[in-house]
Amino acid sequence: MSLAERLVEELNCETVFTIHIGSLEIPVLESVVVTWIVMAVLILLAVFLTAGLKTQNISKRQAFAEFIYEKLTGIVGGMLGEEGKAYVPYLVTVLLYIALSDVIGLFGFKSPTKDLNVTAALAVMSIILVEGAGIYHKGVKKWLHSFIEPVPIVTPFNILDVFTRPLSLCMRLFGNVLGAFVIMELLKLVVPPIIPAVFSIYFDLFDGILQAYVFVFLTSLYIKEAIE
Incomplete structure (x- = not known):
């Protein structure tokens, strides 16, 4: 199987099962099922650690x-400060x-x-939180006024920024995961198996945690900017 075919297979989310509600069919993708597993692990871990x-x-x-x-x-x-x-x-x-979600690839x-779809949903949720925080802390009038600051001529760019931020968050997270997969596949082609195994631990563990931190860091930065 070629690298392109492996890439398509890796990024393609299969439908695990379909929920039937009358004539309506709701496909449940693999990413949704794994998300449920991640949620269950976090909930069970929280219950275990906070018992008694x-x-x-x-x-x-x-x-x-x-x-x-x-x-x-x-x-x-x-990163957020006292106000956030x-x-x-x-x-x-x-x-x-x-x-x-990144570490679970090791299992x-x-x-x-x-x-x-998952990275896009995370990004949209974060930006809704950012704009909602801005409205809550500044009020609607001051929030709207922030779009014409520092001078009215930059208003179109400030409005565009609202849409480019979630796109940036989404593509940064998705792109790093995609890039890690491509590097791993190339390593498997040119070096002994032991080396890709070491890099797999790095990309699935350390790089995954790093990407989570970067995503939260940027969202925190946007929130702090919105409420100041």
């Missing part, structure tokens, strides 16, 4: 949970979802972020 919380004589499990919570909220909260702390839980959740699942 105490204020004194805490268990090692609770200490670990508090450590993870403080680190994640500290990283995201540091209300958006920390959402961004931490996105960070965990994207990171686990034989196809990462949901290889589906352009």
Whole structure:
């Protein structure tokens, strides 16, 4: 199978099953099913780590949970500042979802972020949050006025920026996942199997976590800019 055929196969999301509601048929894609698995893992992990919380004589499990919570909220909260702390839980959740979605490829699942629909949905959700934060903190009048700042002549560019931001977030995340796959396939063709295995761990683990951080960092940057 050629590289192009492998690429098409990797990016093609198969329909796992179809939900029938009367005459309506709703196909459920592979990326959706894997997303459900990621959600189930995160929920079960949260329930396990937060069971039986105490204020004194805490268990090692609770200490670990508090450590993870403080680190994640500290990283995201540091990017948002005091005014943006209300958006920390959402961004931490996105960070965990994207990171686990990339890492899950190590266990034989196809990462949901290889589906352009998933990355586009994440980007649109983030920009809706950004613009909603701007309206909430500034009010509708000041939010609209921000489109003519610093001078009215830049208004078309400010409006265009609202649409280019989600496109940038979407294509950056999807492009990095796509690029990692292409590099892996090229390595398999020219070097011994042991080297691609090492790079697979890097791309699925470290690079996946890095892309999750970059996505959240840019969204945090947009939110901070919108509410200042």
